[in-house]
Amino acid sequence: MRIDVVTLFPDFMRQCAAVGVVGRAQQRELLQVETWNPRDFATDNYRTVDGRTCGGGPGMVMLIEPLRAALKAVREAAPEPVHVIYLSPQGARLTQDRVVSLAKMPRIALLCGRYEGVDERLLAHEVDEELSIGDYVLSGGELGAAVVIDAVGRLQDGALNDAQSAQQDSFSDGLLDCPHYTKPVHDALGDVPAVLLSGDHAAIRRWRLKQSLGRTWLRRPDLLARRNLDAESAVLLEEFRRDYLRHHEAAVADRGN
The missing domain is CATH 1.10.1270.20 (tRNA(m1g37)methyltransferase, domain 2)
Structure with a gap:
């Protein structure tokens, strides 16, 4: 299985995925985790990825273009179709049943928002599903993405030394x-x-x-x-x-x- 993560903090995500059961799953080539930084797809000298919210108010919103370009690169990186998930407190609650379903997919991509979130138009046209890990707000989607990676990665065949552990x-x-x-x-x-x-x-x-x-x-x-x-x-x-x-x-x- 392959998991692509679109994040402003790729080093953090790589570190999370390098340890424990998930790290072992990668070493055994059961799981592949790749990261993509939207700043690498920004078109100005400042590598801008956010803008002021329309209508006024505090905070910034992540721009369409860098995220759209990053997701385009994700889709072109491997031949399998990719299921794009946005980590959001407004998403459906992540459950073990959903984890089991995701673990059977060949590829998923996790989009990590920051600031006040992501431009709604990108979510409407580029995202297949929104997931939440709980009824609370975090500074960004990275911790939620780490939860999904761990929950899904440990279910790959051979990731656990004893397969019955997952069943119990x-x-x-x-x-x-x-x-x-x-x-x-x-x-x-x-x-x-x-x-x-x-x-x-x-x-x-x-x-x-x-x-x-x-x-x-x-x-x-x-x-x-x-x-x-x-x-x-x-x-x-x-x-x-x-x-x-x-x-x-x-x-x-x-x-x-």
Whole structure:
């Protein structure tokens, strides 16, 4: 897969994509990340990429021409069609389902805005999709682009040393991930749950599903509202709820004594 990033900070984007799983994916030639600086496509001596907003008001807006020329160069750089994404707080919320879809594309391009944003006419004619990583405003699209690169890059076949890691991530099945433990088994902070040491794979699977369902109920009930639970999941979630309420009531009673 190839990802092209149009950004005023190409060094930052290259550094983000050079480490960890994404860096390894590039080393294994599973992923290619290229950067394009709009200033290289500006036509004046000052390499201008922004102008004052029409109608007055604070801030500057990124110009059409340097971005249009940069995207033209992106499209001509490789034969595969490219899906252009603008990182914007006004875009659709990025979800794991969308990440999975993007990871299957041969090429995407990430357009990083700055200042007050990008001229609306360019967005209307040159961009295929707008994505947001959350309901907040950043100084530019680079951090959002880094999130997309990491989320998409780690799903390339062979990027993770254990392919099952991606299958067990939060949101991969619409639920939050279960708790994880490692050595030591016994610690002042608590013990590893006995079921995880039992060697009973069916019991471990059931425990993990129960915890995943329970965490989602506690922290992201909206995810459960969109999900039709099968019979086993419904029983496990009810078990978790009973256990949680019983422990909560016991803790309240202890505080009262």
